[in-house]
Structures are given as C-alpha cells and as structure tokens.
Amino acid sequence: MMPHLADGFTSPTFEYQLLAPMLIVFGGAIVGVLVEAFTPRGPRRTVQVALGLVTLVVAFVVLLAVTRPKLGDLAASGTVAIDGPAVFFQGTILVLALLSFLLFVERGVDSAGDAFTPSGATIPGSASERELVAARVSQTEVWPLALFSVGGMMLFVASNDLLTFFVALEVMSLPLYLLVGLARRRRLLSQEAALKYFLLGSFSSAFLLFGSAFLFGYSGSISFTGIYDSLSSGVGLDPLLLIGTGMVAIGLFFKVGAVPFHSWVPDVYQGAPTPVTAFMAAATKVAAFGAMLRIFYVALGDYDWNWRPMFWVVTILTIVVGSILAITQTDIKRMLAYSSVAQAGFILTGVTAASDSGLSSTMFYLVAYGFATIGAFALVTLVRDGTSEATHLSRWAGLGRRSPIIAAVLSLFLLSFAGIPLTSGFIGKFLVFEAAVNGGATPLVIVGAIFSAVAAFFYVRVIVLMYFSDPPDDAPSLALPGAATTLAVAVCAAGTVALGVVPGPVIDLAQEAAAFIR
Amino acid sequence: MIELLAATPQTSTGEAVAFWCLAPIAVGAAVMILLSRKAVHSALWMATTMIVLAVLFIMQGGIFLGVVQVVVYTGAVMMLFLFVLMLVGVDASDSFVETLRAQRVAGILLGAGFGVLLMAAVSRATFPEAVGVGAANDAAGGHVEAIAEAIFTRYVFTFEVVSIVLITAAVGAMALTHKERLTPRRPQPEQSVDRIRSAHPTPHPSPGVYAQHNAVDTPALLPDGTASEASVPDELRRQGTVRYTELEAANRRADEDGERE
Numbered sequence: 001m002m003p004h005l006a007d008g009f010t011s012p013t014f015e016y017q018l019l020a021p022m023l024i025v026f027g028g029a030i031v032g033v034l035v036e037a038f039t040p041r042g043p044r045r046t047v048q049v050a051l052g053l054v055t056l057v058v059a060f061v062v063l064l065a066v067t068r069p070k071l072g073d074l075a076a077s078g079t080v081a082i083d084g085p086a087v088f089f090q091g092t093i094l095v096l097a098l099l100s101f102l103l104f105v106e107r108g109v110d111s112a113g114d115a116f117t118p119s120g121a122t123i124p125g126s127a128s129e130r131e132l133v134a135a136r137v138s139q140t141e142v143w144p145l146a147l148f149s150v151g152g153m154m155l156f157v158a159s160n161d162l163l164t165f166f167v168a169l170e171v172m173s174l175p176l177y178l179l180v181g182l183a184r185r186r187r188l189l190s191q192e193a194a195l196k197y198f199l200l201g202s203f204s205s206a207f208l209l210f211g212s213a214f215l216f217g218y219s220g221s222i223s224f225t226g227i228y229d230s231l232s233s234g235v236g237l238d239p240l241l242l243i244g245t246g247m248v249a250i251g252l253f254f255k256v257g258a259v260p261f262h263s264w265v266p267d268v269y270q271g272a273p274t275p276v277t278a279f280m281a282a283a284t285k286v287a288a289f290g291a292m293l294r295i296f297y298v299a300l301g302d303y304d305w306n307w308r309p310m311f312w313v314v315t316i317l318t319i320v321v322g323s324i325l326a327i328t329q330t331d332i333k334r335m336l337a338y339s340s341v342a343q344a345g346f347i348l349t350g351v352t353a354a355s356d357s358g359l360s361s362t363m364f365y366l367v368a369y370g371f372a373t374i375g376a377f378a379l380v381t382l383v384r385d386g387t388s389e390a391t392h393l394s395r396w397a398g399l400g401r402r403s404p405i406i407a408a409v410l411s412l413f414l415l416s417f418a419g420i421p422l423t424s425g426f427i428g429k430f431l432v433f434e435a436a437v438n439g440g441a442t443p444l445v446i447v448g449a450i451f452s453a454v455a456a457f458f459y460v461r462v463i464v465l466m467y468f469s470d471p472p473d474d475a476p477s478l479a480l481p482g483a484a485t486t487l488a489v490a491v492c493a494a495g496t497v498a499l500g501v502v503p504g505p506v507i508d509l510a511q512e513a514a515a516f517i518r
Numbered sequence: 519m520i521e522l523l524a525a526t527p528q529t530s531t532g533e534a535v536a537f538w539c540l541a542p543i544a545v546g547a548a549v550m551i552l553l554s555r556k557a558v559h560s561a562l563w564m565a566t567t568m569i570v571l572a573v574l575f576i577m578q579g580g581i582f583l584g585v586v587q588v589v590v591y592t593g594a595v596m597m598l599f600l601f602v603l604m605l606v607g608v609d610a611s612d613s614f615v616e617t618l619r620a621q622r623v624a625g626i627l628l629g630a631g632f633g634v635l636l637m638a639a640v641s642r643a644t645f646p647e648a649v650g651v652g653a654a655n656d657a658a659g660g661h662v663e664a665i666a667e668a669i670f671t672r673y674v675f676t677f678e679v680v681s682i683v684l685i686t687a688a689v690g691a692m693a694l695t696h697k698e699r700l701t702p703r704r705p706q707p708e709q710s711v712d713r714i715r716s717a718h719p720t721p722h723p724s725p726g727v728y729a730q731h732n733a734v735d736t737p738a739l740l741p742d743g744t745a746s747e748a749s750v751p752d753e754l755r756r757q758g759t760v761r762y763t764e765l766e767a768a769n770r771r772a773d774e775d776g777e778r779e
Binding site: 010012014019030033036075076077080119120121127128131132139141148151152163164167168171174177178182236238240242243 | 635636638639642643670672673675689694695696698700753757
C-alpha cells in the first residue's frame with residue numbers, strides 16, 4: 001500500500017545502480033542538446049561525436065560492471081525490471097548502436113560530408129541548401145536524437161508495466177521518425193519515408209495504446225505482474241483480454257516489421273540515410289522483440305494457448321511474403337529491407353515457442369542478425385554512382401573483380417542471412433528451429449526451412465551477380481571507407497564469423513540470462 | 519472504459535441519460551473528423567469530441583482529467599493546431615483522388631468490421647461491479663492528491679522519461695524548420711544602395727504573358743523576339759525549368775550546337 005498523503009509524503013526509492021545505464025544515455029543526450037545550444041559551429045560536430053560515442057561506451061561498461069552482478073531486481077517502484085533478458089538486450093542495443101554511430105561519423109565515403117543533410121529545414125535543391133553544403137555545415141542534432149532513441153530502446157526492453165512500455169515506445173520512435181527524413185542525398189525520397197513512417201507509426205502506437213486499455217480493463221492493473229496474476233481470475237472478461245492481446249500485438253508486429261504490418265519497411269529502409277537504416281534495422285528490431293518477449297512471456301505468460309495461434313499465422317505470413325517479395329526486388333536497400341522482414345519471421349519462430357529455450361534462441365538470433373545487418377548496410381554506403389549510393393542491383397555486377405574485399409565481406413553477411421553453416425545465421429536459425437520443435441511448432445519449422453531455401457536464392461543471386469558477371473561499362477565508383485566504417489564492418493564481420501564458429505559463449509550467456517522476473 | 523463503467527448495474531439514471539446523450543455526439547463528431555473535406559472543420563470536430571470526452575471524465579469523477587482535457591487539449595493543443603492550419607493554408611483544394619483504387623471502400627468495410635468485432639467482444643464480456651473513481655480518490659485523500667501520488671511515487675521515473683518526448687519534439691521541430699544563417703542579414707538600406715549603384719536600378723521586367731502561359735517561369739520577350747533572362751527568377755534558371763517559347767527554345771538549341779562546334 002502506498003502511504004497516505006495526509007500522513008506525509010514518502011519519496012519513492014530509486015535503484016540508481018540498476019537504472020544507471022539508461023540514465024547515462026539519457027543524460028548524454030540532454031548534454032548533447034545543450035552542446036547544440038552553446039557550442040560554436042566549428043567544434044560542435046566533434047564535441048557531439050565524442051559525446052555520443054563516450055556515452056554509449058560508458059553506459060555499456062556500467063551495464064556490465066554494475067548492473068549485471070545485481071541482476072533480477074525491479075527498479076523505480078516496479079515500473080522497470082532489470083532482469084537477465086533486459087540486461088542482455090540493453091547490452092546488445094548499446095553495442096549495435098555503437099556500431100551504427102561509427103557509420104554516422106563517417107565523412108569519407110560522400111565527398112560532401114556525412115550521410116545527413118546539412119539542414120533538414122532547407123528545401124531540397126535550393127540555393128540555401130547549396131550554400132550550407134559548400135560551407136560543410138552538418139546537422140548535429142542527429143547525435144542527441146539518436147541517443148534519445150537508444151535510451152528509449154533500453155527502457156522498452158526493461159519496462160514492466162503498460163504505461164512505461166508505451167512511453168518507452170514513443171521515446172524510441174519519435175527520434176527515429178526525424179532521423180529517417182534527414183538524408184543528404186535523394187532528400188525527397190527521405191522526407192517521404194519519414195512521413196510514411198511517422199503516420200503509420202503513430203497509427204500502430206494508437207493500436208497499442210487501445211490494446212493496453214483493454215488489458216487494463218481486463219485485469220484492473222497496468223503492471224505486467226498484475227496482468228499475469230489476473231489471468232487466472234478474470235472470469236467473464238476474456239473477450240477484453242483477447243482483444244487487448246491482439247491490439248498490443250499489432251503495435252509490436254508493426255515495430256518488428258512482420259507481415260501484414262510490414263508495408264512501411266521497404267520505403268523507409270530505402271529512403272532513410274543508410275547509417276540510420278542500419279541502426280533501425282538492427283537496434284530497433286532488438287528492442288521491439290525484447291519488449292514483445294517481455295509482454296507475451298511475462299504479462300501473458302499463461303495465456304500462450306490463445307496468442308500462439310495468432311503468432312503462427314503472422315510468422316508463416318512474414319516468412320513467406322518477406323522471402324518471395326525479396327526475390328522480386330531490384331534495389332539492394334529494398335532487397336535487404338524485405339530480407340529483414342523475412343528475418344523477423346524467423347525470429348518470430350523462436351518467440352512462438354513460448355519457452356525458455358525460445359527466449360534464449362531469440363536472444364542469440366537477434367545478436368547474430370544485428371551484426372550482419374549493420375555490416376551489410378555499411379557496405380551499401382561504399383558503392384556509389386557519382387554522389388549518391390548505387391543501389392540498383394545491376395550496378396553491383398562484377399563487384400567481386402573490382403573490389404574483392406567488399407564483395408567477400410558482403411557475401412559473408414548475405415550467407416549469414418541465408419543461414420549457411422559456419423556463419424552466425426546458421427546457428428541462430430538452428431536454435432530457433434530447435435526451440436520451436438520442442439515447443440510443438442513443427443509445421444512452422446517446416447515452412448521456415450523451405451523458405452530459408454527460397455531466401456537463400458536471392459542472397460546467393462547477389463553473390464553470383466558480384467562474382468560471375470561483368471561489371472557495367474560505367475561501373476560505380478567504390479568509396480574508400482574511413483577508419484570508422486572500416487572498424488564497424490570489421491567488428492560486424494568478426495562477430496558474424498565468431499558467432500558461427502564458436503557460438504558457445506554467447507549461447508551460454510543467453511541461456512543463463514533467459515529468465516524473466518515477474 | 520467509459521462504456522464499461524456506464525454499463526454496470528450501479529449506473530444511476532442521471533448518469534445513463536447523460537451518457538446516452540453525450541456518447542452519440544462524441545462518436546458522431548469523431549466520424550465527422552474523417553468525413554470533413556476541410557482540415558479546419560476536422561480540427562473543430564476534433565475539439566467537439568474532446569470537450570464531450572471531458573464532460574464524460576468529469577461525470578465519472580475524474581475532475582482533474584476533465585479540466586486538463588479542456589484546458590490543455592481543447593484549449594491549447596487544438597487551437598494551436600488550428601492556427602497552424604490557417605497559417606499554412608491547407609484548404610479544400612487538396613487532392614482527394616485515390617491513388618490505389620477501391621482503397622476507400624476497403625478501408626470503410628474493414629473499419630466497420632473492426633468496430634463490430636470490438637462491440638461484440640465488449641458486449642460478450644460480463645463486467646464485475648464497478649468500484650468507481652471515488653474509492654481511489656478517498657484512499658489518497660482527494661482527487662488531485664491521488665493523481666499526484668501516482669505521478670510522483672510509483673510512476674515518477676516514467677513521468678520523468680516523458681520529458682524526453684517533449685525534448686525530442688522541440689529539437690525535432692527546430693531541426694526541421696530552423697535555417698542557420700551563414701552570412702549576416704543585409705538590412706534594406708544597404709540593399710537599396712547596392713541596387714541604385716548596380717547596372718539595373720529599376721525593377722526587373724515582369725515575366726511574359728501569353729495566351730497559354732502567364733507564370734513566373736515564362737520569360738518575357740524582348741523587341742527582337744529573344745527571351746529576357748532578367749524576367750525569370752535566378753533559381754528557376756538554375757534548375758532548368760524555365761519555359762521558353764518554341765522559337766526561342768529552337769534558337770537556344772542552335773546556339774548551343776554552334777558553341778559545341
């Protein structure tokens with residue numbers, strides 16, 4: 001019971017140790033906003049870059065050193081749960097965000113500067129835009145915005161009631177809507193993508209909020225523990241629970257890009273600046289799956305006989321539609337977007353298992369997928385036609401002869417997506433399929449296996465195109481990546497190989513961490 | 519939630535009458551938001567819905583929520599929204615052409631189906647007796663106190679995090695609208711001095727007026743039949759969207775070919 005106000009106000013206790021990584025990220029972002037206001041234009045970008053990178057590194061160190069030993073506690077009056085999966089996902093998000101930030105830093109591949117427009121306010125192609133480009137101004141608000149988004153993701157995977165859950169969703173999404181619209185090249189496409197993402201994203205948030213209201217109506221509580229406890233007692237209110245579950249699922253399916261809520265994915269991934277696409281495709285997916293696992297395993301844990309059929313349908317649709325549409329794409333960013341839809345389907349296979357091994361296999365798969373995705377999008381930034389990226393697949397023909405390294409590393413990431421042995425993708429697929437079979441979802445695994453083969457077709461097609469066809473006469477130029485991009489790609493490639501050859505430590509870590517607290 | 523509370527056996531006659539009077543207004547206004555062709559009308563219908571909801575909140579005992587709904591949402595947010603609409607000048611000339619055929623019909627059917635599904639689900643549920651907001655208010659010693667206690671004890675972290683959404687909104691609005699000036703603004707006296715000292719102190723010639731075109735992208739013709747470059751904005755010339763007469767365009771092509779040879 002809360003103390004009576006008339007008896008004097010007892011201030012709430014904060015578990016600062018457990019909340020520290022999130023507070024550091026939010027704090028770093030707020031300092032970034034102040035830097036924006038008070039630092040002169042000259043050193044501003046340098047300060048922002050340093051602040052962003054240092055914040056993420058410090059948050060990660062604090063997460064490992066301080067939070068991990070004290071696992072399994074509720075924090076901030078029970079609104080946040082810092083348990084194994086939360087810390088695992090927070091760590092994954094921080095690492096993936098750090099890798100994406102390295103791509104944000106890159107100024108070497110585009111002759112005019114980084115991947116962002118010098119000013120989102122200028123009209124594309126106008127005189128004022130040219131003036132800012134010539135002065136090499138950069139839109140440094142990108143950095144605090146991205147940090148806010150990272151903080152929101154970290155809270156999203158740890159939120160333990162519907163209110164915090166929704167607030168975290170908005171904190172995570174709002175900066176992303178903005179970042180999507182700030183591309184330097186093809187700005188109209190980028191702005192269109194931002195608007196589409198914003199409209200559809202708010203629509204899906206509304207579904208999630210409406211669903212939360214139904215869950216509250218059913219259980220009389222907004223905490224996940226309260227909803228779980230009411231599952232056995234809510235006689236006569238089952239229709240509310242059913243509708244609430246469905247609508248919350250719609251909101252989350254939208255965020256992970258599952259069919260039939262995937263229509264935004266290709267347009268947004270194509271229009272966004274490629275580093276932002278990498279960030280969204282990797283970190284947002286981890287956060288959305290983390291939150292999905294928590295709400296369906298913790299709050300609706302004993303209700304799986306009712307939500308699993310829905311997951312079955314969505315999983316099968318996602319794998320089938322994502323794989324088939326990816327085959328028909330001619331643009332590499334769109335192809336990777338549909339591939340990420342198909343990958344979401346494979347990850348959902350693990351979620352559908354509704355068991356501890358389902359949880360740990362999903363956790364592993366997300367790490368593997370995150371590394372390969374950031375790496376693949378990083379390489380997309382390197383192949384350029386004049387000023388903008390050469391994203392049409394035909395432009396990638398014969399790349400293997402012109403740049404063996406780019407082609408080889410991209411092939412590695414694509415093989416990992418396809419689930420070829422000795423890459424992280426194989427281990428990930430194996431683990432989620434195993435968990436699904438043990439969880440009684442064998443038909444899902446059969447569909448998954450068949451469509452892994454279909455998916456392998458379009459991944460291998462790119463590899464064949466790169467190695468076995470002649471480069472076009474006006475072959476695209478290959479940008480020499482700067483240190484930041486090189487580092488990011490190297491880490492992603494190393495991660496993809498390491499998780500494929502010696503996956504043991506990360507699997508153990510995931511299994512050890514795979515226990516939600518209620 | 520309102521329907522749930524109203525449908526419980528405890529509902530008094532007065533409450534039921536008020537609910538059944540107000541609910542159709544709220545729903546009708548919400549439908550009108552979608553049907554209005556003018557954005558300003560939609561915004562006004564939205565304000566109507568919000569006010570009716572505020573009355574319903576107050577009726578349920580949520581006085582603070584009802585007042586905030588009127589003051590903040592209806593009073594501040596919606597009116598700001600109206601200002602922006604009027605400033606930007608969105609009007610009925612917006613295109614309502616469907617780019618995907620039959621999308622509207624499909625949307626209406628699916629929306630109606632979804633509504634039926636929700637109503638069926640809610641009507642099938644059997645609700646326990648409502649406790650009412652009064653119980654929660656009494657427990658904390660008052661309505662505002664109860665809200666304050668929730669915000670500043672259990673949900674204080676969440677409440678703090680909401681500030682991030684506001685910061686993001688502010689930073690985002692600046693990022694999308696604020697143009698940084700690289701060169702100092704030149705005041706009008708200086709500009710006029712420059713103008714008088716320049717080769718063309720008089721205004722630029724106005725663009726051409728023809729039977730078919732009279733827009734700024736159509737240059738005026740000089741006595742010798744050539745286009746006057748000064749009559750179209752520099753920006754259009756740079757973009758290459760100036761609309762020359764056929765004769766002029768042909769001359770220009772000939773000139774370019776001549777230069778190439």
